[in-house]
Amino acid sequence: MARLSQADLAELNRTFDDRTPQELLLWARDIFGDRIAALTSMQEAGNVVCHMLHSVPVPMPVVFVDTGVLFQETLDTRDRLAQQYGLTIHTLTPALTMQQQTEQLGILYLTPEGQKQCCELRKNEPLDKVRGQYDAMIGSLRRADGGRRGSCPILAVDTRLNLLRINVLANFDDEQLDAYIHTHNVILNPLHKQGYSTIGCNRCTTPVLPGEPKRAGRWRHLGPWSVYCGINPTDLDPQRAPAVDFPQDLIDRILGRSTDFMI
Numbered sequence: 477m478a479r480l481s482q483a484d485l486a487e488l489n490r491t492f493d494d495r496t497p498q499e500l501l502l503w504a505r506d507i508f509g510d511r512i513a514a515l516t517s518m519q520e521a522g523n524v525v526c527h528m529l530h531s532v533p534v535p536m537p538v539v540f541v542d543t544g545v546l547f548q549e550t551l552d553t554r555d556r557l558a559q560q561y562g563l564t565i566h567t568l569t570p571a572l573t574m575q576q577q578t579e580q581l582g583i584l585y586l587t588p589e590g591q592k593q594c595c596e597l598r599k600n601e602p603l604d605k606v607r608g609q610y611d612a613m614i615g616s617l618r619r620a621d622g623g624r625r626g627s628c629p630i631l632a633v634d635t636r637l638n639l640l641r642i643n644v645l646a647n648f649d650d651e652q653l654d655a656y657i658h659t660h661n662v663i664l665n666p667l668h669k670q671g672y673s674t675i676g677c678n679r680c681t682t683p684v685l686p687g688e689p690k691r692a693g694r695w696r697h698l699g700p701w702s703v704y705c706g707i708n709p710t711d712l713d714p715q716r717a718p719a720v721d722f723p724q725d726l727i728d729r730i731l732g733r734s735t736d737f738m739i
């Protein structure tokens with residue numbers, strides 16, 4: 477095994493800034509073959525990625541974490557995407573139901589510390605189950621979402637899952653996203669039309685008022701608006717310079733280097 481660091485990806489990230497999301501998806505599929513999946517939470521940007529997987533097409537499984545306390549509209553959106561776009565969606569679930577968790581640990585999401593623990597148990601630990609299964613995961617973070625995502629890289633290492641996160645929509649601005657959704661009549665979670673700009677668990681998500689930041693409806697009861705669950709590592713610590721362990725030939729393919737096996 478060899479190490480691939482975030483710094484190693486700097487030049488590639490610069491050149492990838494000119495590529496379209498569809499070109500990035502094709503590159504990713506070409507490099508990672510069957511060891512790649514898309515991760516989505518059934519919000520509009522993730523649904524755009526799902527539409528692109530279907531329309532280009534770029535076949536790959538889709539991974540979805542059902543925390544057990546999602547809105548029914550979100551689960552229905554997952555089922556419509558699977559049916560109408562012909563996607564294989566793998567749903568991951570926490571070890572405990574919310575009722576079992578509450579009986580054992582109390583209502584965690586009412587405090588900032590409890591929220592971190594609850595998101596860890598209900599979002600991040602279920603996703604740990606795919607560790608070792610994939611070398612790359614397509615994400616739908618956009619710089620236009622602002623906050624810590626304002627400078628998110630297209631390629632980011634994920635040390636927890638030991639894979640590469642590929643944010644194919646990093647450069648897609650709000651106008652481009654809206655135009656894509658309108659042109660292709662992308663399946664959307666109906667909650668977006670009810671004022672939910674972003675959508676997570678039903679315990680921790682409310683609609684936003686006109687003029688509020690997009691993420692104002694997430695963990696509103698905890699005060700600060702910009703709170704993240706940690707399922708996207710670059711949300712937590714965009715400045716760190718971590719690395720993942722990959723076979724050398726995979727690193728060479730990612731970085732566009734030819735492997736010379738002759739000595």
Ligand code: SF4
Binds near residue numbers: 585592596705
């Ligand atoms: S969003 Fe709220 S309910 Fe969902 S996992 Fe995080 S703290 Fe728990």
